[in-house]
Amino acid sequence: MTVSPAIPPSQLRLSVAPMMDWTDTHCRVFHRHLAPHARLYTEMVHANAVIHGDRSRLLALDPVEHPVALQLGGSEPGLLAQAAQIGTAHGFDEINLNCGCPSDRVQAGRFGACLMREPQLVADSVAAMVAALEDRGVDVPVTIKCRLGVDDDHDWGHFLAFIDTVAAAGCRMFVIHARNAWLQGLSPKENREVPPLRYDWAYQLKRERPQLQIIVNGGIATHEEATQHLEHADGAMLGRAAYHDPYLLHRLDVAWFGGALKTRGELLRGLRPYIESQLARGVHLKHITRHLLGLFAGERGGRAFRQVLSEGAHKSGADWSLIEQALSLTESSQDMRDEPALGQTLGSGQARA
Template sequence: MTDYPNSIRLSVAPMMDWTDSHCRVFHRILAPQARLYTEMVHARAVIQGDRPRLLGFDASEHPVALQLGGSDPAHLAEACRIAEGFGYDEINLNVGCPSDRVQAGRFGACLMKEPALVAECVAAMRGATRLPVTVKCRLGVDEHEDYGYFRAFIDAVAAAGCREFIVHARKAWLNGLSPKENREIPPLRYDWAYRLKAERPDLRIVLNGGLTETAQCDEALRHVDGVMIGRAAYHEPYRLHQMQCALFGTPEADRESLLRRMEPYVRAQLQRGVALKHISKCLLGLYHGQPGGRLFRQVLSQEAPLPGADWSVIEKALAATRIGGDRM
């Protein structure tokens, strides 16, 4: 087990269809001390589905947390028991996703309207596992848009034993805004997270939402225990590496040397029958904004899906970056 409290200074958000195991292996190379999160998995899927496919991960990913969705305390508890057996470092409950599908299933951000139920879920989860149980939430939903309501929600869940909250510092509109709009339109209110930490110093508070620059993270860490970055880590993965180096005082490595550290993993996955296209999608943004970056992305996008694609495709993409510009 990783030293849990000391591994939350920097983390990468759970992102559906993005933060799969291949992506997390790459992110671990980029940020050896960051905490990584799985895509959200519904508790019923954990209980009834293909567990090795849903829960399996590479040992290099530690510290890694499983994010669960659901609102049935018994199901969540059983999912926690199963997940502990797979070796996760943390179980996180999603109380922040605003998608229609999530709302229809009565989980995600809509649960912010039911703090007593969230507390019941957390209590059941904690009773089923020795792992830390954390909650990722918003500032509020719909008409619930005041600091007092937000703090009361936190207090109710903390009373059930949750000691860490990842706060996406926006409210969510459950009707009228798409998930993308819910990430962009509601205003960011970092001050609410900062105030919560000041008023509840015994809780661990991680700030999420709109964090894309190291300077932002440095400022946030003056007020809270950790920062969580999301799409910036996926679209521009080298930025994650730069944050790791700045926040932990480690030396930067160049993009090519970082990518080459993926080679043993990629070759092993190919031997298992995994198609290169499933591994390479998280690599596409590595040379974002760099000479040859467009060609790098183009080679991977066009050739990784071809039958028999192997590590030589990545070598070809790397060669494109040495041309010195985006020439066709």
């Protein structure tokens, strides 16, 4: 049996989850700019789409994104093996198989979270991908992202058997979304929020299978929560928190890897060359700025920042000047915080006048 290559530990500590309709190449370039050491993931792409679809769009990849993983959907080992070869030929540093998405479309196609009920099929798929990459002389890891179980299956033994079966096929790294997936009765959004989180299962898996690389995912919303997971696992994967509050990524990267903490404005202005190069290629500004809207989340002026970009980015001819306008307005709002209040600048008698 061929074992998939290990991922360097430093590349596992911080990662951004694959998120449908969100983690496209523009989003990943932005996140890379914020967090130079994070591991990034594409949206899930079905193996059939990789083989037969528009690869220039589906597999779009900027060199700055590395290390970046291609997440595949599917349940046919031969097709997954072919898609994995195509993905690595396009430069992706990891092939990740989705075993956690609970959407109706995924269920109808017998992939995603459904695969947790078919550990041998997952193992066969992993073995096929690992062998296909080895045949091509490609040293790229094949990994899994899964849940703890499906519906009301809360049996630790079932979960561990799934992991062991897949690991025996050559998989070393597992991203554990630490809650069950409900295939009936909950929407995909509810599946990210309603089933209770059980991080202890991911921690126990790492203790019992220390040779495996285990990443914790699900519900991680703060700097403190992310840091705590590093005490029990090889890394923390952030999803919606990284998207809605992307500055959190920057703070984590600096705290965990070192470097100087930059302001939000400095980070965004550093992205100007990329944005202008994309505009020159005919990309509409709205396709980039939609990923920037949370940069000032929770900050004074954040609403104005979002409003300027949301209202202006879709207009014909929108360019960097719109982003500069949003930044200037926001930074002016923040500067006002440092000005003394009226009562502090005037004498008490004047303040009452």
